[in-house]
Amino acid sequence: MSLIWEVVVVVTIVYVLYELLNIHNRKKLPPGPRGLPILGHLHLLGKNPHHDFQNLAKKHGSIMYMRLGLVPTIVVSSTDVAEKILKTYDHIFANKPHNEAAHYLAYGQKNIIFAKYGPYWRNMRKLCTQHLLTNQKINSFQSLRRQQVELMIKSLQNEGRAAVDLSERVASLNANMTCLMVFGKKYMDEDFDKRGFKAVLQEVVHLAAITNLGDFFPFLGVIDLQGLTRRLKDLSKVFDEFLEKIINEHVESHDENQSKDFVDTMLDIMQSGKMEFQFDRIHIKAVLFDMIVAAIDTSATSIDWILTELLRHPHVMKKLQIELEQVVGLERMVKESDLENLKYLDMVVKEGMRLHSVVPVTQREAMEDCVVDGFNIRKGTRIMINHYAIQRDPNVWSDPEKFLPERFIGSSVDVRGRDFQLLPFNSGRRSCPAIQLGIIVVRLVVAQLVHCFDWELPNDMQPCDLDLEEHFGIVTSKEKHLMAIPTYRLNEQ
Numbered sequence: 001m002s003l004i005w006e007v008v009v010v011v012t013i014v015y016v017l018y019e020l021l022n023i024h025n026r027k028k029l030p031p032g033p034r035g036l037p038i039l040g041h042l043h044l045l046g047k048n049p050h051h052d053f054q055n056l057a058k059k060h061g062s063i064m065y066m067r068l069g070l071v072p073t074i075v076v077s078s079t080d081v082a083e084k085i086l087k088t089y090d091h092i093f094a095n096k097p098h099n100e101a102a103h104y105l106a107y108g109q110k111n112i113i114f115a116k117y118g119p120y121w122r123n124m125r126k127l128c129t130q131h132l133l134t135n136q137k138i139n140s141f142q143s144l145r146r147q148q149v150e151l152m153i154k155s156l157q158n159e160g161r162a163a164v165d166l167s168e169r170v171a172s173l174n175a176n177m178t179c180l181m182v183f184g185k186k187y188m189d190e191d192f193d194k195r196g197f198k199a200v201l202q203e204v205v206h207l208a209a210i211t212n213l214g215d216f217f218p219f220l221g222v223i224d225l226q227g228l229t230r231r232l233k234d235l236s237k238v239f240d241e242f243l244e245k246i247i248n249e250h251v252e253s254h255d256e257n258q259s260k261d262f263v264d265t266m267l268d269i270m271q272s273g274k275m276e277f278q279f280d281r282i283h284i285k286a287v288l289f290d291m292i293v294a295a296i297d298t299s300a301t302s303i304d305w306i307l308t309e310l311l312r313h314p315h316v317m318k319k320l321q322i323e324l325e326q327v328v329g330l331e332r333m334v335k336e337s338d339l340e341n342l343k344y345l346d347m348v349v350k351e352g353m354r355l356h357s358v359v360p361v362t363q364r365e366a367m368e369d370c371v372v373d374g375f376n377i378r379k380g381t382r383i384m385i386n387h388y389a390i391q392r393d394p395n396v397w398s399d400p401e402k403f404l405p406e407r408f409i410g411s412s413v414d415v416r417g418r419d420f421q422l423l424p425f426n427s428g429r430r431s432c433p434a435i436q437l438g439i440i441v442v443r444l445v446v447a448q449l450v451h452c453f454d455w456e457l458p459n460d461m462q463p464c465d466l467d468l469e470e471h472f473g474i475v476t477s478k479e480k481h482l483m484a485i486p487t488y489r490l491n492e493q
């Protein structure tokens, strides 16, 4: 019998046993679409699963049962149910599901993002919030951010009247700011394997985003039908060598008087031996993995979407420029200290993040049986919170598909995790520990680009022609890069 038939027979036997064992558990499940044997509902998901979940929820409800392969899944699409999962029962749903990619790339899910809920995750998260992402530490990198943003503005000024790839510029600015903060230096392509820094990072993001059959049929991970495990193992080796090299460089050039990047800070903690839990090189590397993966794409992609909406809505761009002229003036660039006075900017950023959550679906796993809205959720069930659907829910937002920053006038709704209708950083124990940093970077870069330049679309393109097609991944970015022509607008200094 060929391998493929052996697999089919094994899968069928497991499926039949699974269904028999689960009959009594289905009694009080939430409603959901009809599934297929074995595949469950996997066939209903296309290249943008957040859209598919949204459409299915319109028919089956805001708490919906699906089975993705062998994994029982609850899809949440309303503010009320999201609040129950992320606040009322946060202690039950604080686990992250098994993730094949993170297993190989992040030292057996030893990173914070994918760590199982428990003492290990708690210690690692505390390390992050108490030593790396404190307000004081974030402020200590303020001049670094200013220098890098100024360098980008200068390089755009030198472009003349040419269209620039704004997505690329913002991505590279954010990569530089993150590398300087985390490693103390920018990493160039030649610094990382023969493929180059950017290419390796892109592969990490790409492989982490591919639908891995091992996540839905756990025993298939071992067989590696898609060849992903091999690629993940190869990549993790390259990444590990890179991180080892960085740590070694830091150990060799340790200078007490130099300002401390994240690697220095973690090495100090490791060497002090003062941690109440085991903290060695593996843990440093796992945190570094998170810092790179979580920081580089999220902020840059949020900025990209917001700039796209501004170019699609020239009157909003103009209104923002007027605010910047009034608060900052045309004689100088924006400083971080200006940000709190830019109220319209705050609304523009919130509205951009509402329409384009860069993590449109977040995942949890039930650690115990639980009843939510009268429905049974069994231990081990995967929970998918569809922030995309919630942030466009017509029951909560008027004209939900429109980009209207003014909707936030007189509203206290914020993005920091208190308001369940708007959670670009998620909420609860597993919410983003870097909200403050993320918001500063997004506001600063958007404000600076809008303040320093007038922007025009190339090739007589009309604002309404700018496409909003998405590329779903661990971060959901624009399918096509944003191209625009800058004209410097500040008075010469």
Ligand code: HEM
Pocket: 112, 113, 114, 125, 290, 291, 294, 295, 296, 298, 299, 302, 358, 359, 362, 363, 423, 424, 425, 426, 429, 430, 431, 432, 433, 434, 435, 437, 438, 439, 442
């Ligand atoms: C605009 C920028 C950012 C956005 C929109 C964002 C969004 C998010 C979201 C939605 C989550 C929760 C994911 C989940 O529930 O599965 C998350 C978690 C996380 N983020 Fe961010 N993030 C941003 C910036 C950053 C930065 C700059 C860092 C680090 C320097 C960071 C580090 C993390 C970490 C470590 C977690 C995992 C938390 C845990 O599981 O306990 N993020 N982020």
